[in-house]
Structure formats: C-alpha cells, structure tokens
Amino acid sequence: MSEGGAARGPITGECHEAQVELVEHAVYCTGYPTMQRCFTLTIVRHWALRKKLFTISYQQSAAMSTLLINQSKYAWLKELGLSEDNDGVYNGNWGGKGEVITSYCPANNEPIARVRQATMAEYEETVQKSRDAWKVWADIPAPKRGEIVRQIGDALRKKIKVLGSLVSLEMGKIYVEGVGEVQEYVDVCDYAVGLSRMIGGPVLPSERPGHALIEMWNPVGLVGIITAFNFPVAVYGWNNAIALICGNVCLWKGAPTTPLTSVAVTKIVAEVLEQNNLPGAICSMTCGGADIGTAMSKDERVDLVSFTGSTHVGKMVAMLVQERFGRNLLELGGNNAIIVFEDADLNLVVPSAVFASVGTAGQRCTTTRRLMLHGSIHDVVVERVAKAYKQVRIGDPWDPSTMYGPLHTKQAVDQYLAAIEQAKQQGGTVVCGGKVMDRPGNYVEPTIITGLAHDAPIVHTETFVPILYVLKFQTEEEAFAWNNEVKQGLSSSIFTKDMGRVFRWLGPKGSDCGIVNVNIPTSGAEIGGAFGGEKHTGGGRESGSDSWKQYMRRSTCTINYSKDLPLAQGIKFE
Template identity: 30%
Template sequence: MGNLPHFQLFIDGEWSEGSDAQIMTSENPATGQGWATFACASAGDVDRAVAAAKRVLDDPAWRDMTQTARGKLLYRLADLVAEHASRLGELETTDSGKLLAETSAQTGYVADYYRYFAGLADKVEGTVLPIDKPDMHVFTTREPIGVVAAIVPWNAQMFLTATKLGPALAAGCSVVLKASEIAPAPMLEFARLIEQAGFPPGVVSVITGDAENCAIPLTRHPDIDRIAFTGGPETARHVVRNSAENFAVTSLELGGKSPILVFDDADLDGAANGLIAGNFGASGQSCVAGTRGLVHRSILKPLIERIEQKASAIRLGEPLQSDTHVGPLCTAAQVRKIETTLAKAQGQGAVIRFGGVAADRPGNYMTPTLVECTSADTETLKVEMFGPVMSLLPFDTEDEAIALANSTPYGLGSGVFTQNLARAHRVSKRIRAGICWVNTYRAISPIAPFGGFNQSGYGREAGVEAILDYTRTKTTWISTAQEPMANPFIMR
C-alpha cells in the first residue's frame, strides 16, 4: 500500500494528515483492488476547518471583497475546472467506477455552473421599502448566511459540489466541503484548484472521513449556519436531527424512484432511448434514475422488443475505455442489494427479460437488467438499488398512470413520453416531483433548479434563486425625523 497515491485533507489553506493519523484505502470498483489512500478527518480536524471558515468571514480579505471580485475568483475556478476536467474525470472514474466519458464531460460542463454563479455574484440586490412611516427610510440587504457545511456523495460529485459551492461562494459564505469517504479522491484533488484560483485561506476547506469522526461533528457543530446535503433519506434524518443542535438552515437533495410514463402515442425509439438513459446511463447510479417505467399496455410488448434490441448492443466493460456503456458499480454492496431485490421480485411474479446477474469478471459489475412487473408492489418498483435495473409496469388509462407515478414516498425526477402536447402539460402538472422531463431524460443546466418533493428532500440547487438560499435578509431602519425619538414606551 505504500506505493499507492495518497491524498491529504485541505484545511485553512494547508495540506495535512488527519490529527488522529487515520488512513483509509480506496478500492477501484473495476478491479476490486485498492488503488489509493487518503487521510481521514477527526472531530478535531472538523473543529479546525469550521474555525477557519468562521474566522475568514471577519477577515477583510474575504469580508470586504466586492461581489464583483468574488465573481472573478469563481470565473478563475471555472477556467481551472475546465482545464483539468480530464484529470479530475480520470480520478473520479478510477475511484467510483463511473464512465470516463461521462465524468470528464460532466466535469467540463460543471465549469459552466461556476461561471453562472460568478455572473450572479454582483446581481444580489436589496430593496428600499415603501414604508408606511414618512419619517423613516427602510431598506433590506442580503448578507452571507455564514459558515456552510456542504456534504456530497460519491456519485456525480463534481456536479453536486458545484451546485453548493458556486452559490455559497458567490454569496460570500465560507464552506467546509465534506467528500464521501467511499470515493473522495477527485474532491481532494479539486481542492488544489480552489487553492490555485486564489480564494483566501479558510474560505474553502475540503475534508473526508466517516460519520462518527467527521460527518456528525460537522453537521452538529455550533458554528455551522447552513447545511447543504446530498445523500440518502436515512442519513438525511440524522443530518436533520444534528441540525437541531445549531439550528442551521438545511437543504436536502435525496434519492428517488422516479417514474417514466410512456403513452400509446409516444415515439417508441425515443421512449426506449429515454428509458435506457434513465436506467442504464451512469450504470444506474443516479438519484434521478427512472427506475419505474410505466407503459401503456397496448405498446408494452413492442417497447420491450425495442429495449431488448438496443440493450443487446450495450457494452459492459472497463470504465476508462471510450467504447464502454455500462461500467462497474461503486461498491460490492450495491451488487448484493440488487441480487436480493431481484430475487424478491421474481418471487412476486416478475419476469427478468434480460440480465439479472452479476457479471462474471473481477470488480463490482452488474449486467443491465430489464424486469417486467405485473404489480405495483413488485420489490424492484419500490427499492432504490442504484444500479442498471429497469422495471416496467403496464397501465391502461392516463389517470391510472398518474396515480402509479405518485404512489411513492419519493418525488425527485419524472419523465413523460407522448406526442400529445396537451397531455404533456396535463400530466407533467399532476406528477408530484421536483423535475419533469418530457420526451427526454437526465438533462441538467445551471439555469434550471434541481431538487425534489417528499422524501426526495427540500430546497433547490442551481437557478437564479439558489444564491439567495445562502444569504440572510437584513432590514435597516433609519429615522429621518428632525425631532428626537419620542415616547420610548410606545412601539412605533
């Protein structure tokens, strides 16, 4: 292990090991072998990072920096991200198993998120209020909310970091970024770009570690003012409980069991491609994966035939190879969970049309799988598996399709395939989800808000309003009266 690459923590502008000297090894999902080591933060390291973030808020180098100047730093960071997209993508692929074609392209696109928020940095304005007291001048200003704990998972980590870090820095906050301990290498490498961009020490610290020593001390720390969390619902419940200790404003972007509705007038090739994108894209390791395919009964058979035909050309292979479509899953536990869930579904009468087994090769590979279901209670329609498993269920009427789409505690993504514009508007309006794609799937943009309903979380990331979520409104009253304040015992 001594010859493996090693990644340190980035705290207050300095690189260091964890104070308790804990080291973890990261496995390459494509081989199942350790490929790198990284330092883990202790509670003391968390204290150090938060203290630096709190201190820098009163440091003139950051506190008095103009909004325009903050935007220029973000533009510089965006350029560095774009310049190093290939390197960051390669690290993410090696560490998490996601396809290099996606990680490098997504990282390159993430630069546009930083540019978007750089442009918003000096567009945050206050308001002069038309107050009902003629001898008062009253106005509002927006100030940085304070110290932000940004917690991101291993999947799509460059994207999910940008949606938090971009608006937080544009607003003038300081950030302690906690990377997943499962695959933290790209985030620890990304910290070098923050340093190169010229942000003052302490504005951003990047740490990683387990729940007990890192995540819990961070989310319950008394000096944290804002928590931005992406992860699973169970972990989110702990985050919310921890936030009771500091009353931090909290946003949650959680998992989902997103429905994709395919109506009888849909273009079958487009619908098949949408279902494949929503289920096999990113090897199924996406929070918006459209794992509940709801298909009009009259087209179920021909649609399955199209999917089978297209799936036969899917290449399962090394994630660093450009011709691979589906790579390994990040952890072996995901493969085991999928196998268990598929077995339960078959016991409930579901039919596996193709796939359904772990690939016979080293690493955490699961074959792309199609499950034909006869009941909405089928296990694969309820459990978020985070792997390349598509489940299809027939429906007969529009109302039935909508009811099935909404029969879930989640509400992140959704899809509708139809050539009827009126139906597209009607159905998308009735689906209870934060995002609805029509005749497409898995599209993102820094301009478009991203977030869910119900157990998929609350709060929105990206879009114009995201920056406002990292500010607090201050109201200032200035008396313009010529006479001194009158009776102090009467509220004005």
C-alpha cells in the same frame, strides 16, 4: 473502498516505539544478577524486532508497488498532486492524523492510493480557521468574489481531462461522464460569475411617507457540504460556486469512497486562493466518515449543512441540524418514473429510457427506476428497450466505446442481486440482464423486470443499481397517481403529444416532483434550473434559478428618511 485495506502507521513510528521498549528493558536489567539472562533475552528480542521490521517493510513495499498510482499507466494521477499517501485535511495547511484509508478502483477492485483522514481535533481546528477566513471573504465585494470563482473555473478547465479521468477511476463512471461532471463544475462557476453581479432584494413600496422598505441579502457564514460518491465533483461544485459568490466559506466532507477526488479538487481550488493571497480556509476540506458528518450536523458554527446522499442518512442529518435550529439543504433519493402514453413518439422514448436507466450504471439520483407504459404499447416498447439494452457496450470505463461501467462497490453488487431476488418473489419476470458479470471489478448486467404490481414493495424501494421496473397502466389518472405514490419526489417525465395532458402534468394535480419533464428523460438536468425534489427527496434546491437564496439570510429593512415618526395604529406620544 475497504477500510480493512488501511495502511499501518509510518515505519519510523513503529520502529521508534519498539526501540524504546527494548531500551527500557535493557536499563531495567543492568546491575542485577540476572543481567546475563536479560541481555540474552534482549538480543533475542532485538533479532525478533529486526525480523518484524523487515517483514513490515517488505509488506509495505509490496503494498506500495501494487498501488495503481505507482504504475506507469496511471502516472497522470501525479499531475493532480496525488501520491501514494495523501493528506485528507485542508484548512490553509495540509494535514491528516486520523485513520488511513485506501481508495479502490471499481473497475478492477485494485488499490489506487491512500488518504489520511481527519481527527476530531483537526476538524475543530478547521472549523475555527474557516470562521476566521469568513471575516476576510465576507468583506470582499460580490463581483470580486465572482472573479475568484471565475479563476476556479478556469483552473478546472485546464485539468478537466485528467480530473475527469480520476472521477472515472475512483467512482467507476465512464470517461465521458467523468469529464462531463467536471464540466458541470466549470459551467456553474461561469453561471455564478454572472450571478455575483445580480444578487439583490427588491425595493418595496412603503405605506408610510418618507420611508423606504427594502430587502437585504447577506451570507449565512460557514456552509458545510457533504457529498455522495456518485457525483464527487459536480455536487460540490454546485454548492461551492454559488455559496462563494454569496459571501460564504465552505467546509467539504466528500464520500469516504472517493477521497482522492476530494483531495485533487481541493488542491486546484487552494492554488487559486493562494495566488490571490486569500486564506485557504475559505474552501476547507476534512476527509472522514460518520464522525465528521455528525460533528458538522451538530455544530452551531456550521450555519448551513448541505447534504447529498440517501434518504436514511438525510433524515438523521436533518434531525441533528433541526435540534440546534440550524439550516439544512437536503438532496436525497429519487424513485423516478417515465410515463409513456399511446401517442408518444417511440423514437424519443427508447433512447430516453435507456439513457436514464443505464447511465452511470443506474447510480444517479435521477436514474429512471420505473417505466410506466400504456397497455396498448407495452409489449412493443419492452421489446425495443430490451433490444437496446443488449446493444449497450459494457467495459473498461476509459475505453471510448464503453457506454456502461461498473458499480461503485462490492456492496452495491450484493444489493443488485438482493433486489432481483425480491422482485422475482413479488411476481416479477427478468426479461433482460439479471446477472453479475464474470470479469474483474463490480460489473453487473443492466436489468429489465416486468410483471410487477405498481405498489409492489420492491418497486417502492430506491435500489441504487441498474434495475428498471416496467409497469402497465390504462388511464392518465392511474399513471399520474402511480408516479406520485412513492415516497420520493425528485424527477419525472411523460412522453405524449397531447398538449392538454402536458399542462395537466405540469399543474397541481400532475407530478409532485421537483423536476417535471416532457418528452425528455428524467436525467440530464441543466444548471440554469433549480435542482432538487420534494417529500423524501428533502426539499432542497441547488444550482440555478433562485437557489442562491438557500445560501443567504434575508432581512427586511425599513428606513425613515423623514423628520416624522408615523407609528402603527396612529399612536402618538406628547
């Protein structure tokens, strides 16, 4: 998205301002000897104004006609409640008085539609309404909250194809991935429904007679959710569904380059809340940039900030939240490796490496960026993976035969070219790809680079583009060490048939990542497991397992139901 493509204010606003200036000028001149001159000047200004307004009107009309949403091919966008200009604030009511931004399609770089972002005043109003809504939501029993989440999942099911198409249009991923992303939100809703009847703490044995020792879990309150462009639906869904059944309300700031998806999802959720006579601010939204994200991070009324994005920005979020002793949940970068040993089944290795390295055009946090091959099989695996790369169908994201779409922005294309140049300078050889494609949109060739040292600076840099660095190792100890030497610790995988090696890999001296796989890719995590990573990945966990604990606060409660008061150290008072 280019902020330079933002639309001007409404035509009526500009006309009103100009007309007031014209009237004030005429009143000032009346009754003076120079009246005729001023009147003539006013007439000239009047015609200049008419010309200006005609030009603005024509330009705006032309801009509207070029928006994809006004083309018959994209009429389905209106099924999601979208229009040429969309409100980017929801807190029970729709609004948006801030900057107008235009969303662009990565497949052709054409404008889709516009969104009015939040002002700081609207942010303040939204936070207050969210806090008020929490007072209602927290009193609803957890299983009944689960019923609302079930309805959200059903509403998403009804719109899964059209919403998946929007994800594909605005983010750039292929259609099946767009639909699959919405399905993830649906699946986590289903998961959360069951979880709503199972959340609880243990009853612990007390050492004091006539006493009970229990753990109580309560919602933290307001959860601020800041999501990235690459999964504009799923990541919000992971947070939203679990946070809701825990008794929290949510304030969402999506990526500035996927605002239409944020608006469309919020409309679906808001309708469910309205049908149940619940405050819309239970699931509020403020579209915006760094100003909104910074405000959320600093705001003591936001009890938990869940941030998904780059390590660089994640550090800033963490510092701002920590300054106020708030909570954060960080899902940051990944420099993920597949390690292939000499006993691996190459029929599993090749499709796994291709899927994990070119899926979503290399723009997943779990994308395989390093392929480590045992020296004895290095050449044959490189040859087979390169052959598979050349068979990847690149094209229109909505074509069912397409396997690989565009990068999200023009800036990402620049990063792709810069990374390839750095790799060459550091000793790498491009064996496949390496070029920008000559077609509309942000298309680049998926690329394989060999010959780099394991500690080359570019290898240790997470470049969010489809470049796979192939490294050659000789021993297990070497491979495990290389896996762990990068700053991030998200996902990792080995391919082997050696069971001893498998358990060494899973153990304390194996992978230091949050996701540790065997004989499957680094991508494709299931919702039932906790998703997240260590080190510069942030340490947060979302989705399944006991990730719900991130959205709650724990209290240890001791209850004396006896008539005695046994104090510590046997102290007694007369």
